[in-house]
Amino acid sequence: xxxxxxxxxxxxxxxxxxxxxxxxxxxxxxxxxxxxxxxxxxxxxxxxxxxxxxxxxxxxxxxxxxxxxxxxxxxxxxxxxxxxxxxxxxxxxxxxxxxxxxxxxxxxxxxxxxxxxxxxxxxxxxxxxxxxxxxxxxxxxxxxxxxxxxxxxxxxxxxxxxxxxxxxxxxxxxxxxxxxxxxxxxxxxxxxxxxxxxxxxxxxxxxxxxxxxxxxxxxxxxxxxxxxxxxxxxxxxxxxxxxxxxxxxxxxxxxxxxxxxxxxxxxxxxxxxxxxxxxxxxxxxxxxxxxxxxxxxxxxxxxxxxxxxxxxxxxxxxxxxxxxxxxxxxxxxxxxxxxxxxxxxxxxxxxxxxxxxxxxxxxxxxxxxxxxxxxxxxxxxxxxxxxxxxxxxxxxxxxxxxxxxxxxxxxxxxxxxxxxxxxxxxxxxxxxxxxxxxxxxxx
Amino acid sequence: xxxxxxxxxxxxxxxxxxxxxxxxxxxxxxxxxxxxxxxxxxxxxxxxxxxxxxxxxxxxxxxxxxxxxxxxxxxxxxxxxxxxxxxxxxxxxxxxxxxxxxxxxxxxxxxxxxxxxxxxxxxxxxxxxxxxxxxxxxxxxxxxxxxxxxxxxxxxxxxxxxxxxxxxxxxxxxxxxxxxxxxxxxxxxxxxxxxxxxxxxxxxxxxxxxxxxxxxxxxxxxxxxxxxxxxxxxxxxxxxxxxxxxxxxxxxxxxxxxxxxxxxxxxxxxxxxxxxxxxxxxxxxxxxxxxxxxxxxxxxxxxxxxxxxxxxxxxxxxxxxxxxxxxxxxxxxxxxxxxxxxxxxxxxxxxxxxxxxxxxxxxxxxxxxxxxxxxxxxxxxxxxxxxxxxxxxxxxxxxxxxxxxxxxxxxxxxxxxxxxxxxxxxxxxxxxxxxxxxxxxxx
Numbered sequence: 022x023x024x025x026x027x028x029x030x031x032x033x034x035x036x037x038x039x040x041x042x043x044x045x046x047x048x049x050x051x052x053x054x055x056x057x058x059x060x061x062x063x064x065x066x067x068x069x070x071x072x073x074x075x076x077x078x079x080x081x082x083x084x085x086x087x088x089x090x091x092x093x094x095x096x097x098x099x100x101x102x103x104x105x106x107x108x109x110x111x112x113x114x115x116x117x118x119x120x121x122x123x124x125x126x127x128x129x130x131x132x133x134x135x136x137x138x139x140x141x142x143x144x145x146x147x148x149x150x151x152x153x154x155x156x157x158x159x160x161x162x163x164x165x166x167x168x169x170x171x172x173x174x175x176x177x178x179x180x181x182x183x184x185x186x187x188x189x190x191x192x193x194x195x196x197x198x199x200x201x202x203x204x205x206x207x208x209x210x211x212x213x214x215x216x217x218x219x220x221x222x223x224x225x226x227x228x229x230x231x232x233x234x235x236x237x238x239x240x241x242x243x244x245x246x247x248x249x250x251x252x253x254x255x256x257x258x259x260x261x262x263x264x265x266x267x268x269x270x271x272x273x274x275x276x277x278x279x280x281x282x283x284x285x286x287x288x289x290x291x292x293x294x295x296x297x298x299x300x301x302x303x304x305x306x307x308x309x310x311x312x313x314x315x316x317x318x319x320x321x322x323x324x325x326x327x328x329x330x331x332x333x334x335x336x337x338x339x340x341x342x343x344x345x346x347x348x349x350x351x352x353x354x355x356x357x358x359x360x361x362x363x364x365x366x367x368x369x370x371x372x373x374x375x376x377x378x379x380x381x382x383x384x385x386x387x388x389x390x391x392x393x394x395x396x397x398x399x400x401x402x403x404x405x406x407x408x409x410x411x412x413x414x415x416x417x418x419x420x421x422x423x424x425x426x427x428x429x430x431x432x433x434x435x436x437x438x439x440x441x442x443x444x445x446x447x448x449x450x451x452x453x454x455x456x457x458x459x460x461x462x463x464x
Numbered sequence: 465x466x467x468x469x470x471x472x473x474x475x476x477x478x479x480x481x482x483x484x485x486x487x488x489x490x491x492x493x494x495x496x497x498x499x500x501x502x503x504x505x506x507x508x509x510x511x512x513x514x515x516x517x518x519x520x521x522x523x524x525x526x527x528x529x530x531x532x533x534x535x536x537x538x539x540x541x542x543x544x545x546x547x548x549x550x551x552x553x554x555x556x557x558x559x560x561x562x563x564x565x566x567x568x569x570x571x572x573x574x575x576x577x578x579x580x581x582x583x584x585x586x587x588x589x590x591x592x593x594x595x596x597x598x599x600x601x602x603x604x605x606x607x608x609x610x611x612x613x614x615x616x617x618x619x620x621x622x623x624x625x626x627x628x629x630x631x632x633x634x635x636x637x638x639x640x641x642x643x644x645x646x647x648x649x650x651x652x653x654x655x656x657x658x659x660x661x662x663x664x665x666x667x668x669x670x671x672x673x674x675x676x677x678x679x680x681x682x683x684x685x686x687x688x689x690x691x692x693x694x695x696x697x698x699x700x701x702x703x704x705x706x707x708x709x710x711x712x713x714x715x716x717x718x719x720x721x722x723x724x725x726x727x728x729x730x731x732x733x734x735x736x737x738x739x740x741x742x743x744x745x746x747x748x749x750x751x752x753x754x755x756x757x758x759x760x761x762x763x764x765x766x767x768x769x770x771x772x773x774x775x776x777x778x779x780x781x782x783x784x785x786x787x788x789x790x791x792x793x794x795x796x797x798x799x800x801x802x803x804x805x806x807x808x809x810x811x812x813x814x815x816x817x818x819x820x821x822x823x824x825x826x827x828x829x830x831x832x833x834x835x836x837x838x839x840x841x842x843x844x845x846x847x848x849x850x851x852x853x854x855x856x857x858x859x860x861x862x863x864x865x866x867x868x869x870x871x872x873x874x875x876x877x878x879x880x881x882x883x884x885x886x887x888x889x890x891x892x893x894x895x896x897x898x899x900x901x902x903x904x905x906x907x
Contacts, residue, residue, distance in 0.1 A: 131574075134777075136778065256803055331579045332579055335577040
């Protein structure tokens, strides 16, 4: 492949296409090689660094790089030794700045690690660098590009985290989701994205945007990888035993009220997959979108914006000219939301959540699209969170499963959503579905 | 009054007693004087500064002082112009360090304001300084002393916030409560403490200890003061109109399972007050402590410790020798709490909370003691949160009402607890009760 060449002013003069990356590198495969003595933890981290060296000038997944990663790897001990980690640049890290992709935080050193970063380091993983985020994890994109085609967005807001894993530059990446900021970029970049039940991973030390919605999650190559990392980081039994046998899941198909907005080719692939799942013997029922859920969808935005205006009160009050017009306008508008609107939105969300819980009496998990289509072309937008919002609002575990692609080779994601705090069962179903998608494609 | 003299090594050589403070200075009285042209905002702040100058060498409510307060007051505009504010030293402030009373954070500049600090400044209030906290708002005391008697603890963890308001050094103080860290110091210092419904005031930019429990709240001289400040800071209708008429409240008396641990003289004063309330025509019923509530009381500690070990993961992992033995031991123990214990504790809390909600069908608010007694003597402990924990766990609005005292002149608090998000009604009842306590004492 011929790479795009940059002119002196840094503008691409030739269309870049797909860079020659190794693709996602499985965390479990890496640990297996280390345990077998084929690879040392330090060599594993050196591999990440050489891939960053090779690809990141084009992909721009990292906003800053650790200079001590190789040394840190020699000191590491624990179940994640040798695992290279990218951390979204809204998490505090004592050794690298936390800039939130905002000039207001240029060079900002928090002087400490966010809780989950400290836990991940203690478990042996090595911080490779901070991965690029949209501005304050909202909508204004950064410069990261999609490893599958550099002319396309990687999605957001956890743009760099998804891209770093997709290009094999990191084995594990930390991200957050407030609307669709984990599942969407995971889908666009063709990796596993796991948004756990609200509260499963600690948020202490992140730059918050909406405290009711912000959820910490993980990116890896495969579902088994993410289940293992989540097990280590939570101390819970979430990992998938290699020889595990599963009963066929009962799945509820959610074709949300935004279904008609989804890409027709993507919808067709989803329906084809559903047919295969039926053939495989899966029990499938349709979950009709109810008025309550549509109301909850709108409530999400009121809650997000009302809380964001408070979470960013200092930035808005003291540095309004350093906010992007997109964020500034959103916060301007948010000043007009009344406390009673917010209270009503929260009540609406609570009722809708209870109604959704009832569906889990009939099914083990829900299946839906991860986004309205493949990654949109261009870097001006990170795409839409309309297929993710209510799952974030309800605090339910959600997983993006990679495997499907467009004819042009862009990834298409399938989303599994489980009951609150049933993260283990949901990961198991997602793991099973990952295999089922492979069988479906081999048909 | 003769002040205690310090020897060269800083130890008090003579027992200090009650310093000659002006007592709490009402925020609303202050605003009235400003509006009447009797006082300028700058003079009002100068008054706070001169009282700090006069009293704080003994009381030690402040851990750091703003050098720009007088200048800031000239620039201030908004409904809180002229109001001097003390901010607990776990809230980020761009101009003063946030040290959390821990050597780990010595000199730590966050470079930004916590959300509520930014909102309070925007509303015109002036930051006087950071008020002393216990270490990370847990139990290890700071050096602050009770303005009513310097040999007694001011309570904690919001020690400096309560003491600063009690001595008239600040009109308004910000604090947090995870167990009993607002209501208890307010009771010990004889001021109004308001722990609003969970989530009413934003937590963004505080050093978290337990995210399910940490609640931001306020200290002022009177209930009407705190209702006014809360109105301004939330944009909600919470303030009490001067001419407001109230129906007599229906109150549920909570003599919790720890009742026998309370000071007998305090209990007697409480029962005498209840008799007066009956005479005044208040409808009073007894709420018996149930097994579920006792279980929730224990669940509080499991949730707090399990979350604290995550919230302080970085500090515990990198600076264990700089934690107090009390906190270190708590976090050591917390490593042994299983995720399943935590999940069970959260479930227990949810059930107990629902059971408590049912009582609010029969009563408008609950009345109880604010603490097991007056401030304990000495500075080695900030007292016990046993009368506060479940109200924090349930996220219910709680207010300490000052007025009762021991024979020695130490304040005794009465606590009013209202239904979730019924902060306005709860403040109204507390305001009524504040007057009723005066009438009770004049009997």
